[in-house]
Amino acid sequence: MKTAAATSPEQHSVPVSIMLHLLPGMVTGIAFFLFGPFVQHRNLPPFMALCIADLVVLMPFVLGILIYQGYKKNGRLSLKGIVPYREQISLPGYLLYVPIVLVASGLIPLLAPVSNSIFARLFSWWPAAYNLAADLSAYSRSALIFSYIVNFLVISLAAPITEEIYFRGYLLPRLSRFGLWAVPMHSILFALFHVWSPWMAVARAVGLMPLVFVAQKKQNIYIGMIAHILVNSLDVLTGVMFILKHS
Numbered sequence: 001m002k003t004a005a006a007t008s009p010e011q012h013s014v015p016v017s018i019m020l021h022l023l024p025g026m027v028t029g030i031a032f033f034l035f036g037p038f039v040q041h042r043n044l045p046p047f048m049a050l051c052i053a054d055l056v057v058l059m060p061f062v063l064g065i066l067i068y069q070g071y072k073k074n075g076r077l078s079l080k081g082i083v084p085y086r087e088q089i090s091l092p093g094y095l096l097y098v099p100i101v102l103v104a105s106g107l108i109p110l111l112a113p114v115s116n117s118i119f120a121r122l123f124s125w126w127p128a129a130y131n132l133a134a135d136l137s138a139y140s141r142s143a144l145i146f147s148y149i150v151n152f153l154v155i156s157l158a159a160p161i162t163e164e165i166y167f168r169g170y171l172l173p174r175l176s177r178f179g180l181w182a183v184p185m186h187s188i189l190f191a192l193f194h195v196w197s198p199w200m201a202v203a204r205a206v207g208l209m210p211l212v213f214v215a216q217k218k219q220n221i222y223i224g225m226i227a228h229i230l231v232n233s234l235d236v237l238t239g240v241m242f243i244l245k246h247s
Helices: 014-041 047-074 091-105 112-122 141-193 198-218 222-245
Strands: none
Touching: 014 047, 014 141, 047 141, 091 198, 091 222, 112 198, 141 198, 141 222, 198 222
16 A cells, blocks of 8 residues: 555646746756856856756756645645655665666666767757867866866756656656656656757667656655766766876
């Protein structure tokens, strides 16, 4: 028997679900492009513009939606009934499912040829100042150290926690009437949410499906939260290795 936290919540219509998936990405993307010149002028890597956009736009935006829905439903600051996928699982469960999700996420870099082909065909015009895979050798050691500290705090920790609560905790359960079809639907919409790197949408959608499937199957957002933090931390690890190698 499922606990009250895991009962099926009210369902979003498809247009509402699309809007709630994509709108945060659109406003964050606008902020990313607006902050780009500010970051470039200070000789910082382009991903710093995304850090700022996540911190001042994405997180307040989606947390504001959650807080509003919580007040509307409960009359107080509470996510009860808003984020239902919080079922408890054992430590062995985490030790099993987190590695499975991490291994499956390896499909994203494996599909790099697909992403590169999409970029070459459709996004070759994309300004270098907004390419998150910028050449790190163009930046000073102090700028890289500062940038990767911020990256770790925002992109590797705060953003994954916020995104898992909002996307897998709030939006995914409201597609549950579609059964397993909710997995590819949600994965595609979440991939499209990343408007600042659209050429990676196919790779992201495919690589994300195992995480979404596990979140839906176990009705638990924490598995994906841990995996999401670890995956995003790989970029920081790459940056640290680069800094040490060139110090």
